[in-house]
Amino acid sequence: MTAQDHDLGAAAPGQGATEEPAADPVPHGRSADRTRTPVADGDDGVEDALALVGTRPGSSHRNHGAPAPGQGTPAGRHHGMPWEEARALASRAGRAGVLRTRRDPLPASLGRVLATPLIALVDLPSFDTSAMDGWAVAGPGPWTVASAGSGILAGHGGAETLVDGTAVRIATGARIPPGATAVIRSERARADRTGRVHALGRVMHGQDIRPRGQECRSGDQLLPAGTLVTPAALGLAAAAGCDELLTVVRPKVEVLVLGDELLTEGLPHDGLIRDALGPMIGPWLRALGAEVTGTRRFGDDADALRRAVTESDADLVITTGGTAAGPVDHVHPMLDKVGAELLVDGVAVRPGHPMLMAGLAGGGHLVGLPGNPLAAVSGLLTLAEPLLRQRSGQATPAPYRASLRDEVHGHPQDTRLVPVVHRGDQVVPLHYSGPAMLRGIAAAHGLAVVPPGGGRPGDELEILDLPWPPSSEGCFT
Ligand SMILES: Nc1nc2c(c(=O)[nH]1)N[C@H]1C(S)=C(S)[C@@H](COP(=O)(O)OP(=O)(O)OC[C@H]3O[C@@H](n4cnc5c(N)ncnc54)[C@H](O)[C@@H]3O)O[C@H]1N2
Numbered sequence: 319m320t321a322q323d324h325d326l327g328a329a330a331p332g333q334g335a336t337e338e339p340a341a342d343p344v345p346h347g348r349s350a351d352r353t354r355t356p357v358a359d360g361d362d363g364v365e366d367a368l369a370l371v372g373t374r375p376g377s378s379h380r381n382h383g384a385p386a387p388g389q390g391t392p393a394g395r396h397h398g399m400p401w402e403e404a405r406a407l408a409s410r411a412g413r414a415g416v417l418r419t420r421r422d423p424l425p426a427s428l429g430r431v432l433a434t435p436l437i438a439l440v441d442l443p444s445f446d447t448s449a450m451d452g453w454a455v456a457g458p459g460p461w462t463v464a465s466a467g468s469g470i471l472a473g474h475g476g477a478e479t480l481v482d483g484t485a486v487r488i489a490t491g492a493r494i495p496p497g498a499t500a501v502i503r504s505e506r507a508r509a510d511r512t513g514r515v516h517a518l519g520r521v522m523h524g525q526d527i528r529p530r531g532q533e534c535r536s537g538d539q540l541l542p543a544g545t546l547v548t549p550a551a552l553g554l555a556a557a558a559g560c561d562e563l564l565t566v567v568r569p570k571v572e573v574l575v576l577g578d579e580l581l582t583e584g585l586p587h588d589g590l591i592r593d594a595l596g597p598m599i600g601p602w603l604r605a606l607g608a609e610v611t612g613t614r615r616f617g618d619d620a621d622a623l624r625r626a627v628t629e630s631d632a633d634l635v636i637t638t639g640g641t642a643a644g645p646v647d648h649v650h651p652m653l654d655k656v657g658a659e660l661l662v663d664g665v666a667v668r669p670g671h672p673m674l675m676a677g678l679a680g681g682g683h684l685v686g687l688p689g690n691p692l693a694a695v696s697g698l699l700t701l702a703e704p705l706l707r708q709r710s711g712q713a714t715p716a717p718y719r720a721s722l723r724d725e726v727h728g729h730p731q732d733t734r735l736v737p738v739v740h741r742g743d744q745v746v747p748l749h750y751s752g753p754a755m756l757r758g759i760a761a762a763h764g765l766a767v768v769p770p771g772g773g774r775p776g777d778e779l780e781i782l783d784l785p786w787p788p789s790s791e792g793c794f795t
């Protein structure tokens with residue numbers, strides 16, 4: 319579709335399969351100079367090579383979020399909306415409208431987001447409980463055994479009051495009898511020939527008794543709204559007496575993959591390549607909390623794309639490819655035709671600067687991801703992730719920073735997103751971070767947000783986590 323490939327941040331040829339991740343490679347034609355002084359348009363080969371947004375004169379989109387094409391910068395070019403602003407705008411777009419909720423039994427709520435806080439329906443524990451197998455004792459010892467038999471077991475009803483100087487066998491989880499002042503675990507007590515129980519050490523008042531309400535009181539908030547229902551949250555809800563949870567309905571997302579050059583199986587041949595985004599975007603969106611209703615492939619058929627977007631009832635339509643100004647890049651013309659409101663038209667971020675976001679007539683949104691695979695990931699994290707976080711009611715995690723181990727080169731004006739792995743309390747930028755490459759991100763723990771001009775060892779950079787736990791080790795060349 320488009321011919322130009324600029325690979326800012328790509329590994330230099332021959333930078334092979336090193337075992338350790340190394341400093342980010344030098345972008346084309348630039349030294350390790352990390353000046354933050356913006357380079358004037360036309361002075362900088364990188365910028366010329368990357369310029370895309372704003373080169374489409376005469377666009378009639380309603381355009382509220384970004385400078386109108388042709389306005390604001392010399393030669394009709396702009397660098398796209400600042401990255402932070404684009405994320406904030408995507409987040410705001412996701413907050414529009416009312417969240418749909420549903421009530422389900424606990425197992426069906428797994429992986430959804432709490433629409434209301436989880437409230438304890440009982441005290442936890444609900445009664446004074448023995449923390450150990452042993453003896454419940456009353457007052458100072460030694461103690462005579464209060465009753466014969468197996469003592470008090472877990473799950474049994476009320477026991478008789480224990481009077482001072484007596485003890486009764488008790489099991490872990492059993493109710494503490496009224497009058498008991500402590501539990502002595504069996505290995506710390508012995509019974510003499512007369513049957514009296516002696517402690518083998520000091521006995522503290524209340525030891526090994528879990529008092530009623532130790533963890534929570536009935537009515538306490540256990541988890542706030544916006545919390546992901548994890549297996550642990552299900553366990554907590556059950557312990558606290560809940561049978562159902564009110565959760566947010568997952569936003570519906572449809573993925574439309576564009577490009578005549580894409581194969582769905584077999585080896586690339588004759589200029590055709592494998593579709594890397596079809597298998598990746600849907601599962602990624604699911605990991606972000608979306609219900610993916612389908613991934614459909616459209617080739618470069620503009621009419622079919624327009625029909626699909628018009629007819630979609632998804633909360634969010636994701637397109638891949640076709641965002642640029644090539645002869646078969648249909649996304650902008652299609653948005654024009656369907657009367658979409660272009661909210662973001664290009665973002666000052668590399669890779670991925672042609673990404674876009676639009677409001678659709680039916681109330682949903684469309685995020686256009688660039689076709690280059692890492693650029694698509696960048697669009698996913700910049701626009702789709704904040705939008706979906708809000709649409710699925712998820713709390714926004716506080717941004718966090720980590721110290722950079724190795725130098726990473728920057729774009730003169732734009733933010734860069736660079737795959738990194740955590741090493742100790744630092745992050746290490748990975749090789750193979752060019753826009754057409756997935757090798758870095760597939761091994762990464764997250765993406766470092768590299769400001770214009772780059773980052774030096776020791777700089778604290780914001781890190782975007784990936785929506786799955788980091789794999790422990792592996793090949794991160
Ligand atoms: N004249 C200019 N051309 C381009 C510029 C520019 O500034 N001026 N920017 C480049 C950048 S940056 C990107 S990113 C791409 C964005 O282009 P599109 O969104 O229109 O994407 P396509 O042209 O359809 O594809 C780009 C590239 O990615 C490959 N691709 C597309 N879909 C897939 C897929 N599902 N799986 C794997 N690979 C895919 C496609 O074959 C192309 O190689 O525009 C640049 N051009």
Ligand code: MOO
Nearest residue numbers: 669670671693753
């Ligand atoms: O760098 Mo493009 O921005 O590959 O997405």
